[in-house]
Amino acid sequence: MNQETELIQPPAQVASKAVKGEAIIKVIDMHKWYEQFHVLRGLNLEVSKGERIVICGPSGSGKSTFIRCINRLEEHQRGQIIVDGIELTDDLRNIDTIRREVGMVFQHFNLFPHLTVLENCCLAPIWVRKTPRKEAEQIAMKYLERVKIPDQAKKYPGQLSGGQQQRVAIARSLCMNPKIMLFDEPTSALDPEMIKEVLDVMIELAESGMTMLCVTHEMGFAKTVADRVIFMDQGEIVEQGIPKEFFGNPREARTRQFLQQILNH
Amino acid sequence: MSDGKVNPVLPPPSLSVGVIGWIKKNLFPSWFSGVLTVVLGYFIISSLIPFIDWAILKADFIGESPADCTSEGACWVFIGTRLDFFIYGFYPESEHWRVNVIYLIFGLIIVPQFFSAVSARIKMILGVFGVTVFPALSFVMIYGSETFGLPIVGTSVWGGLTLTLILAYVGIVAAIPIGILLALGRRSDMPLVRALCVVFIEFWRGVPLITILFMASVMLPLFLPDGVTFDRLLRALIGITLFQSAYMAEVIRGGLQAIPKGQYEAAEALGLGYWQGMGLIILPQALKIVIPGIVNTLISLFKDTTLVLVIGLFDLLRAVQATIIDPAWRNVATEGYIFAAFVFWVFCYSMSRYSQMLERKLHTGHKR
Amino acid sequence: MADKRTTRSGGFARLWNDPTVRARTFQILTALVVVYFFWTIFQNTVANMERRGISTGLGFLSQPSGFGIVMSLIPYNETMSYGRTFWVGLLNTLLVSGLGIVLATIVGFIVGIGRLSKNWLVSTLSAVFVDTFRNIPLLLQIFFWYFAVLRNLPGPRQSMEIGEMFFLNNRGLYLPAPLPEEGMGVVWGVLVLALIGAVLLYRWARKRQEATGQQFPAIRVGIAMVIGLPLVVFLAMGSPMDWDVPELRGFNFRGGIVMIPELGALLLALTVYTAAFIAEIVRSGIQAVSHGQTEASAALGLKRGTTLRLVIIPQAMRVIIPPLTSQYLNLTKNSSLAVAIGYPDLVSVFMGTTLNQTGQAVEIVAITMLVYLTISLTISFLMNIYNKAAALKER
Secondary structure, three states, X not given: OOHHHHHHOOOOOOOOOOEEEEEEEEXXXXXXXXXXXXXXXXXXXXXXXXXXXXXXXXXXXXXXXXXXXXXXXXXXXXXXXXXXOEEOOOOHHHHHHHHHHEEEEOOOOOOOOOOXXXXXXXXXXXXXXXXXXXXXXXXXXXXXXXXXXXXXXXXXXXXXXXXXXXXXXXXXHHOOOOXXXXXXXXXXXXXXXHHHHHHHHHHHHHHOOOEEEEEOXXXXXXXXXXXXXXXXXXXXXXXXXXXHHHHHOOOXXXXXXXXXXXXXX | OOOOOOOOOOOOOHHHOHHHHHHHHHOOOOHHHHHXXXXXXXXXXXXXXXXXXXXXXXXXXXXXXXXXXXXXXXXXXXXXXXXXXXXHEOOOHHHHHHHHXXXXXXXHHHHHHHOOOOOHHHHHHHHHHHHOHHHHHHHHHHHOEOOOOEOOOOHHHEOHHHHHHHHHXXXXXXXXXXXXXXXXXXXXXXXXXXXXXXXXXXXXXXXXXXXXXXXXXXXXXXXXXXXXXXXXXXXXXXXXXXXXXXXXXXXXXXXXXXXXHHHHHHHHXXXXXXXXXXXXXXXXXXXXXXXXXXXXHHHHHHHHHHHHHHHOOOEHHHHHHHHHOXXXXXXXXXXXXXXXXXXXXXXXXXXXXHHHHHHXXXXXXXXX | OOOOOOOOOOHHHHHHHOHXXXXXXHHHHHHHHHHHHHHHHHHHHHHHHHHHOOOOOOHHHHOEOOOOOOOOOOOOOOOOEHHHHHHHHHHHHXXXXXXXXXXXXXXXXXXXXXXXXXXXXXXXXXXXXXXXXXXXXXXXXXXXXXXXXXXXXXXXXXXXXXOOOEEEEOOEXXXXXXXXXXXXXXXXXXXXXXXXXXXXXXXXXXXXXXHHXXXXXXXXXXXXHHHHHHHHHHHHOOOOEEEEOOEXXXXXXXXXXXXXXXXXXXXXXXXXXXXXXXXXXXXXXXXXXXXXXXXXXXHOOOOHHHHHHHHHHHHHHHHHHHHHHHHHHHHHHHHHHHHHOOOOOHHHHHHHHHHHHXXXXXXXXXXXXXXXXXXXXXXXXXXXXXXXXXXXXXX
């Protein structure tokens, strides 16, 4: 067991908010190739509204590529992805609509370095949602308070620590009031002492009933928050299940091997 | 939902790969881009066909005199007959072999640098030879020396590509040591030394080379005591070296700045004096990372050597310029310029590729 | 030398081992050498000039020049002074540099963005442009355009022409010159009003956005207004503008504006050569903005154009502007190659003809260098201020 996971473990499992039967994301036999390389090999997944999913797997297993397909940062070549009733195709309007509803947090934060924290948060509401600036700023401040850094609003990202930057990135996504949040290894670029502050924000978000797809190796987080844990390897979903079963009694050899490596390291 | 079955690895759908996939992705990704492809394609084809027609299909390649240029195309015969002049200028034909020997040695120094099979040690030895013994040897061979039985050939008849190369080579080799001193001076703790170096560097970088060449040609003689005269080539070389050393200093300063502070401290902690620390620890590292920068300044210098024609030296461009007005030939200006452009391009382009290669190597070297 | 184990040492050795004393001694010695060097040069120069009977001073500037200049932006003839030739040359230098900077920037940005195009033909063609023109000496390119292209054009009688308005021949490019008539003042007035209106419109659009969130295409409408309104007024007033169209009289054209081939060749070569360098700067500037920025913008739902305008360009410009300014400086300095084809720039008329006629080498070389030095240092100074401001904002 590594120490950080122990540290962030809250006392009890966060109660599930998933609404059964209402699929907000549907992925049907989805394939993707990079040139000749077959990265995603027939993925199938249904995510209910309010469900929290943690995706794990060795590096190169295609887990990041998978969630990046969900808001079309990557194109898939075969199969279907349906988000909130809209299928992702080449149609730019569909892509625009979906991206408004899907927030994303990146491993390297990707904050805009030339804008202040507040401007980072207001940019999309103003230009995409056509929110009046005053209102956008109020919303931004609300979310900055929620991630506990309202006092940094006038600073530039370069003046903040990694953990603070990642929290700003989460606030920036929330300002668009998304229905779904995607997290692409949000803590793996952070120093150990900053991981907790980001995970705390994510746990709080989970409690509020947000639909979340999270690629992460923080198994403590998975145990506390996830409704379902998915294990991917070599471009396919090898195993999935509720955390208790997944960690307690993994069925596949590949899963067992992976869990052993990550938990004993 | 995994039942232990492994999904097969499939080839990508045909639309995204293959020739058609490539054309769709790279030439017609959107309708705007497609229109651009068609328009540009039309312009390229409609200008390339007449050019190939002129330069190759309808051109004259073989012959010895203007009379051999009978077709409508380019008259490459002209280049062939004047090739010696373009390479050696007025250098006496009976002595051409001396220049050729130097070209041969030069080639032996340069060519191995491009091959990774040659060990770094050999490259290093060749490089040091190239900046120390080689210039002296070249001077003896090209200028001549009574003691070795080589008749003196005055600098006034040097010319063509040989002169261009001499100007660039001397310029760069002489500028390196001066540049190092200036760069060290600009980073010195001594305010007076620093100020002098800043003034020197910023002055030569702030004025066009052509004004420096004018200065070297008309003002330098005034600076010298009565009776002392400098040869015209030497004056140009002094001007070029001053100009070049200012740029070199800035390149080397960049390298010195890139060396981590810990290296300076380590050198001091070992008890090395200033010059020992610089010479043994800092400069070897700094010079290694600025080699691409030095090659880039060499490229600029190589192109800038053409400016010496305004003070009457006979470099490659001037040699071309002087022959294309020969009334015996019909209008051969285009052929002449294309030839000169090609020669300069080959040198500059290969140097720039070499420097890009080094830069990539340095990058990966630092990444661990 | 004193015993090395103890720090006791004699008076001289102690001084020699004191770093401050050593540094001071060294600096004093350097100062002496430099002063001696310049003193010798000064002595030699004075002696040499006396021997050759060259008078010193700037008196020559008020003497009549006695030579004509093919192109001048200010009234000039050969009875005017050498001081006047200096200004004619300087203005010509500034003219060709200014035009060159504008054109090279436009071409350079197009080619630089083209290199990053997804269209293979566009990116390849841009790469070929850069690799070709960057690696051929500027002087050679000037000669090519001048001697092989422009001077080889047909004579005035066989000019190439477009609609009997524009003529191109070996004497230059002839354009119609505008002759404003009565009423043109109104058009200018409308233009000024439209400009003010556009600014107000832009402010209003921003206020409205802040209040209601509605976007208004203020920039596009503003540009349309600035161009459209004066045009409408111009046409409504019956085009109060006459054109002085160049006309063939005898062996040459009269009237209109002429762009001499020397200017044309210099401008073409400077534009193409500098554009190749600017293209590389633009490319690396855009590439310096990490791909993550584009992805983050896309994930937030920003459109491609908005992303470019609000996220990519502001960041890329910070990387681009410093080397871009140094290219502008290079272009200005390179415009001095004009002397090789006889375009009457500062170096050509002042350092060339004036120096030849007066022999005042020291003064003329010094003045010319000072002009370029002033331009260079001013721009570097402004650049330093910009860099400091940019660095302050980022961190």
